[in-house]
Amino acid sequence: MISKTRLIGAVEIGTSKVTVLVGELMRGRTLNIVGLGSCPSRGVIKGGVVDYKEASACTHAAFRAAEDGAGSPVDAVYLAQTGAHLEGFYHEASVNVNAADNCVGALDIDTACRLAMAKELPAGRAVVHHIRRPFRLDGRLVPDPEHLVGQRLEVGYWTVHGSEAKIGDHIHVITGFNLRVDELILSSLASGTMVTTPEERQNGVLVLDLGCGTTDFVLYHDGVAYQTGVVPVGGDHFTNDLSLGLRLTRPQAEKLKLRYGSAMLRSRDKHEKVWLNGDYSVGDRQFSRQAIEQITAARARELFEVVRAKLDAAFVPEQTPVGVILTGGAAKMPGMDEAAGKVFGVPGRLGEPASWVADELRDPGFSTPLGLLYFGLNSQAERRPAARRSNGILQSLKRILVAS
């Protein structure tokens, strides 16, 4: 039963930080953000939980902070999902329209959708999302074919699936706090809906969420998410490259990255040196600014190239007129938008959250949890019967996990 007002928690167990946002969902239509908790993450590498105890301790700390702000416990949790284990494939099905007058009925749509989603997964994999691409009725794109006339109805789903064990790890962190995971939402979809407008998604746009441990991407086309993916490379890799290349500890490398890292080669003067600490302390060292930029720019460029390779034929610059929109913590590195634009051959820019977002949540690092709430709100508001998203398999998985 959906009560009049529900408190939902949007949780992102990220590699750098765990963020919990509490949103007050009123009559399934309005959303107020009433609580925020954030805690530096431990036990998470490249988006995957490696140390369960550490990860749940951080998550719980973030939860407590968020619930303190909200004043009451949350009812359900939307959990962001990322990690290298997530994969996707496209599967489509078509049906011949049943009715004598060739008018598409609900049964035709249902059959087509069911067939398109029926592809079996390998053992040990669970579906995270079935994302439907637009219907095609006799070859033309239609948003909703019901009551339209045509011979043949086609539909395809981009199915995102992940390792049961790894998804289970994430869910366990939440269930350990005695909470129910209402929905698993792909990080890329969450941040993607946050930084793009419906018009942009209609025209074609690519969103990259550059996190600390992973880069999640989603390509929108004709108003729907056409393809999603995860590259397990993020801000941590920039830091790691610097620490190996310049022989630094990780905190030192992190500091240099934040201060001087750039995704484009800006420094033309190879003799320009920068200090590690800059406080005249003993042991302070100098580094060539160009060297730092070379290391970070090489990584940034490669990261975009990997994303482009993963999208493969799905990404066509001409069909992505809005360009590449970047979000996530690592997107704050100077030159990222330019580097992305260069690799993809379309304009690149940083994503701006919607105007209603409060100032303290405007950081690109918050786009995923915000998107979770936003996504949740929308999915509740427009819960269409004709399988916008069927979570049947997911529910059964959750049942198994809860029971175990």
Next chain:
Amino acid sequence: MQFDPNHNELPLTHEILTDRSIAIKMVGVGGAGSNAIDRLKMDNLARLQLAVINTDLQALSSSPVQDKVLIGGQVTRGLGTGGDPELGREAAEADREKIAAVVKGCDLVFLLAGLGGGTGGGAAPIVADVATEQGALVIAYVTMPFSFEGGRRLKQAEESLLALRRTCDAVIPLANDVLLQECSDTTGVLAAFAQADAWIGRGVKSIWSMLFRTGLINLDFATLQQVFQSRGGKTLFSLGRGEGPQAVAQAIESIKVCPLLHTTEFSRKADRLLVNIIGGTDLTLPMVNELMTAITEQYGRDSHVIMGAVIDEGMQQQLEVCVIGTTDVGNRNQTPRRPLAAARSVTLAPARTAGEKPAGATAAPSATPDPAPADRTEQNEFSFAEVESRGYFDKTDRNLFEGQDLDVPTYLRKGVKIGV
């Protein structure tokens, strides 16, 4: 120094037209260098002249080589440098004319030295400098000290190596430590050093045969010059050998483990690659193809690849491969191509003469100003043991994408040169 064929006044003497041979000299500097020359003397490679340069009169007098030069007589009184590179440098500076006389008229000078000591480390860069002034292409084979010889020697050796990189066209270091790994418990000291010299000998011989044996696909001196057109960078040098039906696979495998290949796994990418294959009459095109594919894939990065193939009847069922790669460091200016010494001797305009430079000048060559400062080349020179670096991600799952581990820094995998 342009060679203009239409210029009638150019004295096209008998000498130019017939004497197309290239003058190659192998010069050993210091104790280790001289010893290496002495050992290599046995090989008797045709047209290869030998010379030794030392500060130690006693060591010099015991050398069987004809062309012996004592340097720094004023500085050390013929007693050696006692392991001080500064003294070695002074000695060489004082006798630049003597050194110039040794390398005069040579097109290609192989410099052999053991770094870490005084004469080898201090004088070798000066010898290289003088040889360059004389217009020769200088390729140095140097041994790096054993680590049991102490940190000071290693440090000196590294400094000398940097100095050499700036004055030579190519420097190929051979880490003695690597030889130590290859030795068994019973290997004698003499045998170990002999092994080091043998490797250097093979290196010299491979270039020698590239130049003097006419091949199916010929490589000449000009090609070699082209490969070494810019200096200061690291040189990738590796030798491989294979025998029997599995010759190709064996050769590829042995190229990878060659001790002369003295760079880390991931920086083994070169801008220009020269590959010379020597095989018997049974050398087939598919074999060449297989070799070249494997080599360019491993070492080339969109590189300019030059290939040569030589047929040697005595090499039936055998293969020898020599890979030379050079990498530009930063935006170094390119030294102009030098004509052969023979041609040069008859053209006018002596741009660089031996006496032009006053004794005691700095080691930097004045004729070829090289703005690349020393620190550009001070990159992880000796991280030989470093096989793979994932740092923070060491204990996590591999992050494979199209055969590459994305956790390993991009610049290492792509061979991006970082000037620290």
